[in-house]
Amino acid sequence: AQRVTQPEKLLSVFKGAPVELKCNYSYSGSPELFWYVQYSRQRLQLLLRHISRESIKGFTADLNKGETSFHLKKPFAQEEDSAMYYCALSGGETSGSRLTFGEGTQLTVNP
Amino acid sequence: EPEVTQTPSHQVTQMGQEVILRCVPISNHLYFYWYRQILGQKVEFLVSFYNNEISEKSEIFDDQFSVERPDGSNFTLKIRSTKLEDSAMYFCASSGTSGRPILYNEQFFGPGTRLTVL
Numbered sequence: 001a002q003r004v005t006q007p008e009k010l011l012s013v014f015k016g017a018p019v020e021l022k023c024n025y026s027y028s029g030s031p032e033l034f035w036y037v038q039y040s041r042q043r044l045q046l047l048l049r050h051i052s053r054e055s056i057k058g059f060t061a062d063l064n065k066g067e068t069s070f071h072l073k074k075p076f077a078q079e080e081d082s083a084m085y086y087c088a089l090s091g092g093e094t095s096g097s098r099l100t101f102g103e104g105t106q107l108t109v110n111p
Numbered sequence: 112e113p114e115v116t117q118t119p120s121h122q123v124t125q126m127g128q129e130v131i132l133r134c135v136p137i138s139n140h141l142y143f144y145w146y147r148q149i150l151g152q153k154v155e156f157l158v159s160f161y162n163n164e165i166s167e168k169s170e171i172f173d174d175q176f177s178v179e180r181p182d183g184s185n186f187t188l189k190i191r192s193t194k195l196e197d198s199a200m201y202f203c204a205s206s207g208t209s210g211r212p213i214l215y216n217e218q219f220f221g222p223g224t225r226l227t228v229l
Contacts (some may be wrong), residue, residue, distance in 0.1 A: 036220075043115075044154075044202065044220040086154065097142065097206070098167055099218060101154040 002027045004089050006102035013077050014110050021072040021105045023061075023087030031089045033063055033070040034099070038084040047072075047085070057081070077109045113137045115221035117203050123227045127192050132224045134186045134203030142207040143186045144218060145178065147171070147199040154202065160186065193228045200225050 003026045013019050025031060035047040048056045050063040050070060061072045070087060087102040116135045124130050136143050145157040158168040160178055177189045186205075190197055204218040 043222045046217045046219075049217070097218075098144070098156040098159055098169070099146070099154075100156065101146075103153045 002031070002089055002091055002100045004087050004100050004102035006085075006087055006105050008105050009103065010106050010108070012108045012110060015079055016076050019074050019077040019081070019107065019109075021085050021087075021107065023070045023072065023102055025068050025070065025087075025089050027068075027089060027091060029091060031091060033061070034088040034090070035059070035061055035070075035072050036086045036088055036101075038086070040083070044086070077107075079109045079111055082107055082109045115203055115205055115219050117201075117221035117224050119224060120222065121225045121227070123229065124193055126195055126228055130190050130193055130226065132188045132190075132201050132203075132226070134188075134205075134221055135184055136186055136203065136205030137219055138184070140205035140207055140219075142166075142205060143178075143180070144204040144206075145188045146202045146204065146220075148202065148223075149196075149199040157188070190226075193226075195228050198226055198228045 005024045007022050033050040036044050037047045038044050047059060048054060048061060059072055059074045061070050063070050084104050084106050086104045088099045090097055090099055115137055118133045122130055141161060143160040146154050147157055148154045156169050158172045158178055159166045163180060175191045179187050200223045202223045203221040206218040
């Protein structure tokens with residue numbers, strides 16, 4: 001079974017502070033990991049995926065297979081980063097492309 | 112930029128009634144999905160659809176649910192006899208153009224339909 005855990009429902013930081021949103025997963029094969037973001041009154045949208053190894057809006061995430069984690073980090077948070085962040089996992093080809101989501105973390109960046 | 116659209120944005124129905132939630136996926140996408148999110152809970156996968164048939168479904172997707180792509184553009188989710196616990200936000204998503212493995216395709220989400228069952 002595949003499972004994604006985001007231990008923090010709420011996270012509040014000040015503008016300019018570093019931020020880390022935690023994500024742990026369990027999956028027996030080689031998963032594909034994603035971070036989706038939902039800004040207020042907007043739809044879910046892809047922020048980044050581990051296979052691309054890219055930085056989007058200053059955010060990065062590294063897949064740590066030993067710790068089964070995919071934490072999202074940004075060195076200097078901005079007020080416009082305030083949003084709901086979901087970590088998601090997709091299994092290998094044998095299990096199709098369904099996304100399994102974590103519970104989400106509501107990030108608030110205070111001025 | 113093309114987007115997934117969903118109608119209606121909010122649907123209120125009585126328990127036991129049938130509802131149809133509609134989605135228009137991005138036009139050149141090949142894979143279609145329904146997810147739901149009960150208030151305060153995580154987004155959950157319901158079903159995926161490819162090549163005019165269900166490719167995967169979750170344990171939530173029981174006989175009360177069905178999906179259809181009636182006309183080549185719409186993708187619908189039907190709930191035959193709604194229950195109180197079907198109240199949720201329902202998201203449609205689409206992904207995948209030909210030539211890329213399924214796994215690496217970004218899923219694009221619609222804005223959701225809020226279903227309230229009274």
